Amino acid sequence: MAFDPITAETRFxxxxxxxxxxxxxxxxxxxxxxxxxxxxxxxxxxSFDTARNRIAAMSKARSAIRxxxxxxxxxxxxxxxxAFLRETQGHWIRWFTHSMLRxxxxxxxxxxxLAFFWSDHFTAKGKKNNLSxxxxxxxxxxxxxxxxxxxxxMLTAVVTHPLMIAYLDQQNSIGPASTAARKRENKKLGxxxxxxxxxxxxxxxxxxxxxxxxxxxxLAELLTGLNWSVHHGARYLPRLAxxxxxxxxxxxYGAQQGTLEDIHNVLRDxxxxxxxxxxxxxxxxxxxVADTPDPDMxxxxxxAYLDTNGLLPEVYxxxxxxxxxxxxxxxxxxxxAFIGSALxxxxxxxxxxxxxEAHFVRRNLLRPLQIMGQPWExxxxxxxWPENDLAWRTPQGLAARLQWALRVPxxxxxxxxxxxxxxFDALGPQPPERVRFAAxxxxxxxxxxxxxxxxPAFQRH
Amino acid sequence: xxxSLTRRTFLSRAAIGCSLAxxxxxxxxxxxxxxxxxxxVVIILRxxxxxxxxxxPWGDADFAAARPTLAEGRDPALDLxxxxxxxxxxxxxxxxxxxxxxxxxxxVSTPYRNKRSHFDGQDMLEAGLPAxxxxxxxxxxxxxxxxxxxxxxxxxxxIGRESMLLTRGPAPVSRWTPxxxxxxxxxxxxxxxLTMQDDPVMAEVMQQAIRLAGQDxxxxxxxxxxxxxxxxxxxxxxxxxxxxHLRIADFAATQLRDTARIASFSLGGWDTHARQAKxxxxxxxxxxxxxxxxRDGLGAAVWGKTTVIAMxxxxxxxxxxxxxxxxxxxxxxxxxxxxxxRGGQIYGTWPGLxxxxxxxxxxxxxxxxxRRWAAWAMRSSFGIGRDQLERTVFPGLDLGDDPHxxx
Numbered sequence: 001m002a003f004d005p006i007t008a009e010t011r012f013x014x015x016x017x018x019x020x021x022x023x024x025x026x027x028x029x030x031x032x033x034x035x036x037x038x039x040x041x042x043x044x045x046x047s048f049d050t051a052r053n054r055i056a057a058m059s060k061a062r063s064a065i066r067x068x069x070x071x072x073x074x075x076x077x078x079x080x081x082x083a084f085l086r087e088t089q090g091h092w093i094r095w096f097t098h099s100m101l102r103x104x105x106x107x108x109x110x111x112x113x114l115a116f117f118w119s120d121h122f123t124a125k126g127k128k129n130n131l132s133x134x135x136x137x138x139x140x141x142x143x144x145x146x147x148x149x150x151x152x153x154m155l156t157a158v159v160t161h162p163l164m165i166a167y168l169d170q171q172n173s174i175g176p177a178s179t180a181a182r183k184r185e186n187k188k189l190g191x192x193x194x195x196x197x198x199x200x201x202x203x204x205x206x207x208x209x210x211x212x213x214x215x216x217x218x219l220a221e222l223l224t225g226l227n228w229s230v231h232h233g234a235r236y237l238p239r240l241a242x243x244x245x246x247x248x249x250x251x252x253y254g255a256q257q258g259t260l261e262d263i264h265n266v267l268r269d270x271x272x273x274x275x276x277x278x279x280x281x282x283x284x285x286x287x288x289v290a291d292t293p294d295p296d297m298x299x300x301x302x303x304a305y306l307d308t309n310g311l312l313p314e315v316y317x318x319x320x321x322x323x324x325x326x327x328x329x330x331x332x333x334x335x336x337a338f339i340g341s342a343l344x345x346x347x348x349x350x351x352x353x354x355x356x357e358a359h360f361v362r363r364n365l366l367r368p369l370q371i372m373g374q375p376w377e378x379x380x381x382x383x384x385w386p387e388n389d390l391a392w393r394t395p396q397g398l399a400a401r402l403q404w405a406l407r408v409p410x411x412x413x414x415x416x417x418x419x420x421x422x423x424f425d426a427l428g429p430q431p432p433e434r435v436r437f438a439a440x441x442x443x444x445x446x447x448x449x450x451x452x453x454x455x456p457a458f459q460r461h
Numbered sequence: 462x463x464x465s466l467t468r469r470t471f472l473s474r475a476a477i478g479c480s481l482a483x484x485x486x487x488x489x490x491x492x493x494x495x496x497x498x499x500x501x502v503v504i505i506l507r508x509x510x511x512x513x514x515x516x517x518p519w520g521d522a523d524f525a526a527a528r529p530t531l532a533e534g535r536d537p538a539l540d541l542x543x544x545x546x547x548x549x550x551x552x553x554x555x556x557x558x559x560x561x562x563x564x565x566x567x568x569v570s571t572p573y574r575n576k577r578s579h580f581d582g583q584d585m586l587e588a589g590l591p592a593x594x595x596x597x598x599x600x601x602x603x604x605x606x607x608x609x610x611x612x613x614x615x616x617x618x619x620i621g622r623e624s625m626l627l628t629r630g631p632a633p634v635s636r637w638t639p640x641x642x643x644x645x646x647x648x649x650x651x652x653x654x655l656t657m658q659d660d661p662v663m664a665e666v667m668q669q670a671i672r673l674a675g676q677d678x679x680x681x682x683x684x685x686x687x688x689x690x691x692x693x694x695x696x697x698x699x700x701x702x703x704x705x706h707l708r709i710a711d712f713a714a715t716q717l718r719d720t721a722r723i724a725s726f727s728l729g730g731w732d733t734h735a736r737q738a739k740x741x742x743x744x745x746x747x748x749x750x751x752x753x754x755x756r757d758g759l760g761a762a763v764w765g766k767t768t769v770i771a772m773x774x775x776x777x778x779x780x781x782x783x784x785x786x787x788x789x790x791x792x793x794x795x796x797x798x799x800x801x802x803r804g805g806q807i808y809g810t811w812p813g814l815x816x817x818x819x820x821x822x823x824x825x826x827x828x829x830x831x832r833r834w835a836a837w838a839m840r841s842s843f844g845i846g847r848d849q850l851e852r853t854v855f856p857g858l859d860l861g862d863d864p865h866x867x868x
Binding site: 127367371373375381383395396398399400402403406432434435437438441442443444447451454455456457459 | 637641643648649653656658659666673686
């Protein structure tokens with residue numbers, strides 16, 4: 001087996017579209033990825049700094065009210081905060097709509113899939129109110145610009161990002177012998193190993209990687225000083241840093257005075273480590289191709305990674321050039337991919353989303369995603385979403401997909417395409433015969449469209 | 462795919478007795494036998510239930526002074542044991558108390574102290590660990606199941622839209638929310654059955670989905686599109702509105718009567734910072750209705766084998782605040798119900814409400830670890846080993862003496 005346009009769009013893109021033609025070959029897929037990010041321009045999402053500046057402005061305004069000495073200060077501050085949270089929610093829902101529009105309209109579907117894959121690899125979310133609902137902006141700023149670049153650049157952007165620093169408790173980590181600890185600035189704080197552990201276990205080497213608890217501890221000490229604030233963003237605070245060098249995976253980093261440079265150095269070395277190459281090649285192959293991917297294909301991807309010091313498009317190329325990438329039945333679509341590809345198959349346009357007000361999106365898209373088992377940007381832990389089909393093929397998950405598929409007319413706000421045509425829009429020129437029959441025999445457009453979307457051929461990549 | 466399948470043959474097949482009842486998608490299935498006969502229901506009360514208001518220490522000399530408005534009114538009909546009295550919102554449960562099917566453990570908490578965050582508090586409660594170190598990946602109910610041979614996904618149901626840390630982990634657990642409601646025409650259902658033939662594994666899961674969707678109130682098959690839309694809108698409204706807890710209770714009862722042995726769900730609405738006298742009765746009413754509905758749904762025989770424990774992330778401050786509510790506290794209340802419990806009594810050690818007796822001079826002092834009570838509920842219901850409970854389910858917990866809370 002080798003490249004075919006239908007598989008290319010279904011397995012490595014966002015699904016078939018009645019409007020956008022699938023890619024013609026692997027070179028075209030990679031060329032699109034190397035080109036400008038037109039989907040992001042067409043359907044913009046705010047940068048993390050924009051979101052952070054909003055938080056900073058709110059917090060400044062709130063302090064000003066509190067310090068005003070007014071009788072109603074407390075109540076006014078509360079009102080301001082409520083308004084801010086409502087606004088934040090509004091931005092977040094608009095970003096979600098734009099994420100769906102990107103999937104529905106793009107000619108560069110691989111980029112959307114990769115942006116989702118890497119955002120999941122680097123799962124982070126706001127645990128406290130202020131940072132809640134900033135994951136979209138984080139992914140837009142720290143991950144999306146690097147999906148066609150070097151892994152080490154993405155890793156550095158993510159690990160030194162405020163949201164990751166907050167999510168994995170790096171903001172509470174201080175060196176036991178740091179200036180801050182000696183001056184007892186905050187007695188509650190000490191060394192926190194969370195970021196260091198996940199950095200090794202999840203982000204780079206993998207859980208079976210060649211590291212031990214000593215490496216975790218040393219890396220945690222090396223990371224001290226890395227912090228952030230609402231007003232300044234990420235920053236390095238030497239007074240929090242553990243003095244002296246640290247030895248991670250047998251190599252010494254840092255000297256008497258810690259610096260951000262040392263952190264960049266260890267991140268680069270971790271990114272280029274052979275265990276990282278193996279871990280990432282495997283994970284990409286599992287996500288895109290099969291729960292148990294062809295070892296020869298994974299080996300080719302791993303080699304490409306090592307040969308180029310983690311130049312990601314070369315890893316994708318190794319996958320797409322391998323015959324095993326084009327065989328098998330594909331993986332079960334995760335709920336976000338299912339909804340995205342369903343909307344794409346209906347030919348969703350920005351005009352169709354004109355009636356997508358916040359409560360409408362919550363009820364018709366976000367809540368269904370949650371019931372399908374994949375609440376938007378809300379994975380349970382830093383390990384992100386499970387990759388195996390088993391995790392998604394649950395009674396509740398499938399029932400929720402069917403329930404949602406039956407709501408497509410309301411979601412579009414217009415009559416969907418005739419199922420007899422839709423079956424080709426969604427599944428290509430040769431849909432499975434049973435599905436074609438069902439689309440023709442359905443009593444209503446609504447049921448016909450839902451039956452096509454629920455067909456095993458549509459549920460899989 | 463048989464070439465002979467045409468619209469006409471499909472429809473005539475439907476007409477000549479390949480009736481809906483015989484469709485594999487709606488045929489009942491049987492599951493393997495459950496590992497035990499007893500039932501356990503775990504309810505998480507999210508938001509921090511004010512145990513001092515729910516079960517009021519009328520006999521404590523400091524109670525009335527700490528709560529000028531909240532402690533008002535003592536209905537003798539709600540007297541529990543001469544020292545404690547029940548909140549009027551729980552009055553519907555008085556018959557259970559009198560029948561010995563309702564009890565409480567007072568002044569208990571998890572090891573969570575001082576930070577008073579709902580999210581961390583609930584994580585502690587559901588993780589069942591002595592401290593939160595990084596991000597927790599499994600809950601205590603799941604860790605218990607990991608040690609039970611014969612526990613399958615259908616043994617345990619986590620009910621509701623939210624993923625609960627309590628049941629999360631490697632042991633298989635079924636999830637369902639009664640919000641999921643499918644309405645298809647008879648024809649649509651048969652066509653779905655047809656398309657699913659392309660993937661037998663998916664077909665099997667879809668069959669379970671249809672079965673579950675048909676069990677939580679109304680059928681799957683609807684007469685026409687208008688009926689379907691009406692049905693779906695009504696269901697969404699019911700769950701958003703005031704009846705969601707009843708559907709959850711009904712669904713839990715249906716599963717527990719069948720092969721399920723454990724059900725778990727959450728009830729919210731306990732974070733009563735203001736106007737507690739107005740707000741708490743609603744939540745207590747919901748809890749009361751849920752328990753009674755569960756009892757009715759289970760029927761006498763199964764109710765007799767059932768233990769319900771309801772627990773919350775922390776209690777609330779002893780003193781009423783300036784907005785006639787209470788703030789996040791420490792020591793809290795655990796509720797026990799079911800035909801299997803030795804009810805009609807208040808368990809635990811009462812620490813008293815004098816200022817010196819309080820935790821941090823503001824909260825009810827926890828005199829016991831609530832995980833110990835959850836552990837004994839599992840030990841007494843399912844015979845889970847002491848060693849497994851102390852090492853795996855609640856690492857480092859000392860189970861202590863059997864409180865004999867079950868019959």
